[in-house]
Amino acid sequence: MREGATLVGVGDVTQALTSELIHLNRGIAIALNRGLSSDTNEQLVRLQKLAEVWLKERGYRSFSIPPDSDRRKDKLITKLYHLVSHKTAATCSGLGWIGKNGLLINKRYGSKMSWATVLTDAPLIPDTPVSDSQCGECDLCVRHCPSGAVKGYHWSMVDPRKELVAYDKCRSLKKKRHDFTEKPNCGFCVTVCPFSRNGHKHT
Ligand code: B12
Ligand code: SF4
Ligand code: SF4
Incomplete structure (x- = not known):
């Protein structure tokens, strides 16, 4: 449930x-x-x-x-x-x-x-993992990140720990701006993503 x-x-x-x-x-x-x-x-x-x-x-x-x-x-x-x-x-x-x-x-x-x-430790039947990024050619979050933190790499289970974002750059933005009091940071990389937009249809 x-x-x-x-x-x-x-x-x-x-x-x-x-x-x-x-x-x-x-x-x-x-x-x-x-x-x-x-x-x-x-x-x-x-x-x-x-x-x-x-x-x-x-x-x-x-x-x-x-x-x-x-x-x-x-x-x-x-x-x-x-x-x-x-x-x-x-x-x-x-x-x-x-x-x-x-x-x-x-x-x-x-x-x-x-x-x-x-x-x-319950022997629950696992779902099938997702093994590859479906971002495709999109690079909106790379272009719109104000601190240049998003490197533009594709994620895959072949190297699942690869660092895709320079978190030190992401963090440094917070120090320069004071209007993100509630949040760790600006979150533009969330809002700009086509998959985050309500009602957006994907083919
Ligand atoms: C520290 C932290 C930050 C730091 C550093 C970012 C970071 N390292 O993720 C700062 C302050 C910069 C930050 C910012 C933000 N954060 Co933050 N943050 C965290 C926190 C507390 C810990 C993350 C962490 O270090 N985890 C340990 C590392 C090792 O793992 P990871 O980076 O999270 O994930 C990697 C692995 O999962 C790996 N991976 C994926 N699949 C697999 C499979 C296998 C088998 C393996 C081995 C690995 C693997 O790939 C991931 C990415 O590299 C988590 C909450 C939590 N307790 O997890 C939230 C969390 C990651 N943050 C979140 C959010 C929403 C944000 C912001 C959007 C908030 C905002 N408005 O500013 C921004 C976005 C920045 C960005 N582009 O990532 C959400 C993410 C939701 C989502 N949809 O992914 C989380 C999960 C909080 C939550 N409970 O929902 N954050
Ligand atoms: S939260 Fe803002 S600064 Fe951090 S990666 Fe996303 S867009 Fe860039
Ligand atoms: S904006 Fe969303 S779909 Fe586009 S590259 Fe970034 S994470 Fe992927």
């Missing part, structure tokens, strides 16, 4: 895990369309808790990576976000590819989604 999530998928995330987490090799990727509610992160955490309860009742273990893990500076979980990325769980679950903008692109919703991940 999706319980209000916009997208849910199950991926085999073995390839992305370190030895400490290798027993939790199913990643449940949960996404909410940003803008549906002002408390997207709280809603994602609520959905993660529902999944944890469901798994526990069936005797399985689970471990949730919170959506905003690096902002909870006072909690241990802040140190864990890099152990498995929400984007990894999403590509492994077949819910999208990594765009030139470095974000997870879902064919229907683009990169407007916020993501959360629940790792588990």
Whole structure:
């Protein structure tokens, strides 16, 4: 049951895990369309808790990576976000590819989604992963990024960790401008993406 999530998928995330987490090799990727509610992160955490309860009742273990893990500076979980990325769980679950903008692109919703991940040892049947970028010749995010951070590379499962965005440049913009108080940065690479535009039809 999706319980209000916009997208849910199950991926085999073995390839992305370190030895400490290798027993939790199913990643449940949960996404909410940003803008549906002002408390997207709280809603994602609520959905993660529902999944944890469901798994526990069936005797399985689970471990949730919170959506905003690096902002909870006072909690241990802040140190864990890099152990498995929400984007990894999403590509492994077949819910999208990594765009030139470095974000997870879902064919229907683009990169407007916020993501959360629940790792588990439940033997859930994984969805088919997405193995290649579908950005094609588009380079709108490359041309419109005000800090020149988007390098323009194609993502693929052959080299899934390749750095597509110079995050130091992306971060530096925030220091120069003061109108992004609520967000980590400008987010133009989300809004300019054709896949993020509501009702846009793709062939
Ligand atoms: C630190 C951080 C930032 C930093 C640095 C960016 C970065 N490294 O991603 C800064 C402040 C710059 C930033 C900016 C933004 N961020 Co940010 N950020 C994060 C955070 C907290 C951690 C990301 C991280 O370092 N992960 C670890 C590294 C290793 O993984 P990754 O880069 O996330 O993902 C890579 C792997 O998944 C790999 N991969 C993909 N498939 C597979 C498969 C396998 C098998 C393997 C091994 C690897 C692999 O490819 C990915 C891209 O390189 C996450 C939340 C979280 N807890 O994950 C949000 C998150 C990535 N951010 C998000 C958003 C929305 C933004 C902004 C749009 C916000 C804004 N308005 O400014 C911008 C966009 C900038 C951009 N073009 O990426 C969303 C992305 C949603 C999406 N659709 O992808 C996230 C997931 C938050 C969320 N819960 O939804 N962010
Ligand atoms: S958030 Fe802004 S500065 Fe950062 S990569 Fe996207 S468009 Fe560039
Ligand atoms: S704007 Fe174009 S190149 Fe950039 S992520 Fe979207 S589809 Fe890909």
